[in-house]
Amino acid sequence: MFNNIVHGVHGYTHYKGGAGHLSFVMHRVSGLGTLLFLSMHILLESTAHYAPHLYERLNAGLRTPIALAAEILMAFLVIFHGVNGYRIAYFDLFHIDLWSLPAAPKAARATWIVSLLLWFPAFIIMLLHGLHVI
Amino acid sequence: MITLKRETSFKPNYEIRAWKYMRLSAILLVPLVWIHTIINTLIVGAENINLNFVATRWANIGWQVYDILLLTFAFSHGVNGLRQVLFDFTQSHTARRILNMLLLLFWILLSLVGASAILGGIEK
Numbered sequence: 001m002f003n004n005i006v007h008g009v010h011g012y013t014h015y016k017g018g019a020g021h022l023s024f025v026m027h028r029v030s031g032l033g034t035l036l037f038l039s040m041h042i043l044l045e046s047t048a049h050y051a052p053h054l055y056e057r058l059n060a061g062l063r064t065p066i067a068l069a070a071e072i073l074m075a076f077l078v079i080f081h082g083v084n085g086y087r088i089a090y091f092d093l094f095h096i097d098l099w100s101l102p103a104a105p106k107a108a109r110a111t112w113i114v115s116l117l118l119w120f121p122a123f124i125i126m127l128l129h130g131l132h133v134i
Numbered sequence: 135m136i137t138l139k140r141e142t143s144f145k146p147n148y149e150i151r152a153w154k155y156m157r158l159s160a161i162l163l164v165p166l167v168w169i170h171t172i173i174n175t176l177i178v179g180a181e182n183i184n185l186n187f188v189a190t191r192w193a194n195i196g197w198q199v200y201d202i203l204l205l206t207f208a209f210s211h212g213v214n215g216l217r218q219v220l221f222d223f224t225q226s227h228t229a230r231r232i233l234n235m236l237l238l239l240f241w242i243l244l245s246l247v248g249a250s251a252i253l254g255g256i257e258k
Contacts, residue, residue: 001223001224001229004223004224004225005223008222008223028219031212031215031216031219032215032216032219034212035212035213035215035216038208038209038212039212039244042205042209042244042247042248043244043247045188045248045251046247046248046250046251047251048185048188048189048192048251048256049192049250049251049252049254049255049256050251052185052256055185055188056184056185059183059184059185063180068180071175071180075171075175078167078171082160082163082164082167082168085160085163085164086160086161086164088157088160089157089158089160089161092157093157122175122176125175125176126175126176126180129175129176129179129180129181130180132179132180132181133180133181
């Protein structure tokens with residue numbers, strides 16, 4: 001399995017697949033990042049029920065510039081995963097013919113633009129909220 | 135332009151259903167997750183999130199249902215996604231079976247922890 005991972009990651013970084021390949025890699029990275037965040041989020045929020053004092057301590061402990069930066073980055077990963085996921089679901093379920101040149105890489109690039117446009121206001125608002133607590 | 139249209143009829147197996155589930159749950163997850171984060175992160179904001187806020191949320195049956203839906207669909211979508219990524223790096227049947235069992239256990243365990251907290255709420 002270890003060898004498979006080494007070869008796989010080498011393929012992820014070296015395959016010259018252009019915009020579509022970049023989206024594939026980014027969908028995996030953002031998905032895994034989101035799952036890691038979600039797992040911690042479930043455990044952290046659960047302490048509100050199981051150990052309220054621990055919840056308050058963890059909540060206060062997470063109000064640092066690093067945590068804020070991580071949350072803002074996380075917002076981009078979630079937005080990208082959602083926009084790109086909609087592209088994949090739409091193509092696969094309703095328009096299989098769009099998985100072809102030149103539509104596919106064009107749509108992949110549009111995904112980045114839409115994601116960045118949605119992220120930008122979120123970035124500003126999260127920063128403004130964050131400045132209250134750090 | 136050549137149009138290829140292939141009609142096939144076969145009984146969908148587990149992996150095909152899982153493939154379809156990822157796309158169908160995605161359609162639901164974008165509004166579920168984005169409304170959740172827009173409210174909590176952008177409107178309410180980190181400075182107003184505390185034990186009291188969570189207590190008020192989980193005292194409301196509507197938000198409890200919302201959070202249970204979010205937990206169910208987001209976490210199952212995520213764990214199945216992790217399964218797909220791991221399977222790309224695993225060929226042996228035994229290793230895949232072990233991974234399936236570990237991931238199922240991880241999914242059930244965290245889902246139970248989360249769901250019990252949401253339904254249990256917080257005593258004031």
